[in-house]
Amino acid sequence: MVGALTPVAASAAPAPVQGHFSAASVERSNHGKMVIHWKTSSNLGPAKIYWSTSPDNIESDGKLLAHTYTSFGGYVTADPKPGFRVYFKIKAGNGATVTTAERKVNLQGAFNFRDLGGYRTTDGKTVKWGKLYRAEELGHLTPKDLAYVERMGLKTNVDYRNDSEVKAMPDPVLKGVKYVRTDQGNTGSGADLNSIMASGMLKDEQTAVGLLVMGNKSMIEKPEPYVTLMELLNEKNNMALVQHCTAGKDRTGVGSAVILLALGVDEKTVMEDYLLSNVYRAEANKMMIEGVKQKVKDENMVKAITALMGVQKEFLGAAIQEMKTKYGSIDVFLEQGLGITKQERAQLKAMYLE
Known part of the structure; x- marks a missing residue:
């Protein structure tokens, strides 16, 4: 007599990791590398990093940059598209995502040109980048x-x-x-x-x-x-x-x-x-103050x-x-x-x- 199939133990299918990204940023090093940082509420496991020159639909319309782990807290990359503003999206294994970019726009003739994106609101939303x-x-x-x-x-x-x-x-x-x-x-x-x-x-x-x-x-x-x-x-x-x-x-x-x-x-x-x-x-x-000191005693x-x-x-x-x-x-x-x-x-x- 053929016996009944034994049910698979529930522990064999691990529950999805709970958690979220709490912050992310991008800074440009003196050597021109782009340093991506992020923080998470817990270890979210593996992650994929996508990039695009548009802040919209980065994952679907952009390109995959790297596979990494959220526990690393960051990733360093060469500028994937020199001459263009680039946006990144990090997606964790549990589906949590965060979008980020350089706050300072990378220009030679402007020091204080920057993006207001990425700031969190009191109701848990985020200001869109690039708008x-x-x-x-x-x-x-x-x-x-x-x-x-x-x-x-x-x-x-x-x-x-x-x-x-x-x-x-x-x-x-x-x-x-x-x-x-x-x-x-x-x-x-x-x-x-x-x-x-x-x-x-x-x-x-x-x-x-x-x-x-x-x-x-x-x-x-x-x-x-x-x-x-x-x-x-x-x-x-x-x-x-x-x-x-x-x-x-x-x-x-x-x-x-x-x-x-x-x-x-x-x-x-x-x-x-x-x-x-x-x-x-x-x-x-x-530089301006040094100039002022030459004229104003x-x-x-x-x-x-x-x-x-x-x-x-x-x-x-x-x-x-x-x-x-x-x-x-x-x-x-x-x-x-x-x-x-x-x-x-x-x-x-x-x-x-x-």
Whole structure:
């Protein structure tokens, strides 16, 4: 008599590994290698790394770069496509994925051109890569830079600068990119470094800090440029968008904060992004300060100018506090100060989060 088949023990089919990626980043080494880092909540086993020159559908439309293990925490590779912006997707054996890219756009003529992608929101979503950029003036971009930027698929360039700044350093014409000025007609701005220096109000580091605190508050008191920004962001044909001023740290810093706050990124992370201008502008600021020291012998004035060239928590903190003081909360500022309806904010999140 043939006996019944013995059932296979449940332990023979291991349960899927639970866990997720908690962070990922890409940095370029001094030798041009791309160093991919990631963190996981637990060992997720083997992993595949994909890359693409588009941030969309990386796994299906991109190419497989490598097989590795999540426990390694990273992978080093040569740039898979020099001259193009590259995005990576790491997929663990349990199906968990994370997308990442260089935050700083790899350009020769811009220090502070960077991507707002990858930041987590309070409800567990992530800002999409390759859709939202912040930058400084673009007039120093080299021909190779311009070709690189055009390959990124930019659709809209929002310029916060005043007339004198634009006249001194016009933006280059970018093929296929719509150019929008938000400050037409004005000849000065409280956040414009040149205007502050020419005002005669600059005396020492303390006055410099005070001036930038006042300048950041004024951007909330008169938020018209950011009303325009949010209107542009709500139109799908404006994805991807770069917003910029002269140094890419004050007016652009507040604009970036407004975007991230509207998408649901927490204040701590927003501040961390704001302070990255000190990292990316460090070399340029050092060179500028050395030049200032050759012309200005007053040590207090040198310290004042040094403060103006950087960013401090107090600067953006003043803008965020003004949102809360004047409107009661950041959410109310977004709705009443910038005119973003609940429906428009929901659409922004649907467009720019994943």
